[in-house]
Amino acid sequence: MKRMVIASHGEFANGIVNSLKMIAGSSADAIEVYTMKPGDLADEYAKELEKVIQKHPNDTYIILTDLYGASVCNAMLSLSIYKNVFVVSGVNLNLALALLLENSQIDESYLQSLIEESRKGMKIVSMQAIENEDF
Amino acid sequence: MIKLVRVDHRLIHGQVGFSWTKFLEANCILIASDEIMKDDLKMTAMKMAKPNDVKLVMKSIDDSAQALNSGVTDKYKLLILCESVEDVYRLAKKTNTFKKINLGGMKNREDRKQLSKAVHLSTEDIEKIHDLINDGYEINVQLVPDDVATDVQKILP
Numbered sequence: 001m002k003r004m005v006i007a008s009h010g011e012f013a014n015g016i017v018n019s020l021k022m023i024a025g026s027s028a029d030a031i032e033v034y035t036m037k038p039g040d041l042a043d044e045y046a047k048e049l050e051k052v053i054q055k056h057p058n059d060t061y062i063i064l065t066d067l068y069g070a071s072v073c074n075a076m077l078s079l080s081i082y083k084n085v086f087v088v089s090g091v092n093l094n095l096a097l098a099l100l101l102e103n104s105q106i107d108e109s110y111l112q113s114l115i116e117e118s119r120k121g122m123k124i125v126s127m128q129a130i131e132n133e134d135f
Numbered sequence: 136m137i138k139l140v141r142v143d144h145r146l147i148h149g150q151v152g153f154s155w156t157k158f159l160e161a162n163c164i165l166i167a168s169d170e171i172m173k174d175d176l177k178m179t180a181m182k183m184a185k186p187n188d189v190k191l192v193m194k195s196i197d198d199s200a201q202a203l204n205s206g207v208t209d210k211y212k213l214l215i216l217c218e219s220v221e222d223v224y225r226l227a228k229k230t231n232t233f234k235k236i237n238l239g240g241m242k243n244r245e246d247r248k249q250l251s252k253a254v255h256l257s258t259e260d261i262e263k264i265h266d267l268i269n270d271g272y273e274i275n276v277q278l279v280p281d282d283v284a285t286d287v288q289k290i291l292p
Binding site: 022023024025026027097098101117120125127128130132133134135 | 175178182207
């Protein structure tokens with residue numbers, strides 16, 4: 001089973017889940033959220049999460065974090081030693097949504113392809129010439 | 136094969152572009168609308184909103200019915216979008232290629248009453264829905280695939 005975790009500095013992770021619920025519905029309720037508050041230690045959360053991961057060795061954990069190299073991401077780094085855990089930085093709504101809607105098994109190369117696809121969502125938006133397709 | 140016919144005033148947006156196309160495994164979206172064919176800005180927005188691996192075709196309601204009736208759409212897993220009950224009614228009267236209609240979102244207007252979270256219908260809309268039901272159409276209300284589909288007759292006044 002796929003388990004998604006979104007972890008952020010402050011409320012960002014809750015905001016992503018809120019947006020996911022609007023777009024994809026109640027399936028987003030299953031996402032685990034960690035929002036680090038000032039003074040919190042993300043390592044403590046990572047230790048709690050590690051216990052859960054150890055109890056579910058057959059589940060695939062995808063931990064989406066906000067800033068690469070920042071404390072939330074770094075705390076989760078220690079969990080990447082588990083074969084069934086992927087830690088990703090720079091989460092955006094495209095990636096979180098793509099993962100949420102994905103029903104197939106996620107391995108590293110597939111996750112990489114979803115990340116590449118999600119990056120394309122960040123671009124300068126402008127009027128394009130309209131070429132209306134036909135059947 | 137027609138996977139879904141949906142009424143949604145926003146046409147393609149997050150719920151449709153991501154959730155519905157993925158759920159239906161649709162590989163083609165047909166927007167049947169006379170209005171959009173006159174609106175370059177909206178056509179551009181629709182092209183931006185569509186998923187990369189899905190073909191998008193926009194046609195007037197007459198041309199949409201003609202395409203559906205001709206069989207050229209048969210090879211696609213097709214999602215059809217209409218902006219309003221009036222539009223889907225006109226389409227349904229010109230083709231016999233589908234028997235189910237999903238009501239997604241109809242925006243609030245002065246002449247419309249709210250019947251569920253996202254469904255606002257005018258007296259004329261309700262008459263048209265009754266007419267379609269008499270013609271054998273199954274019409275349900277469902278925003279996203281995760282929601283439970285409700286038979287429209289349960290919320291009609």
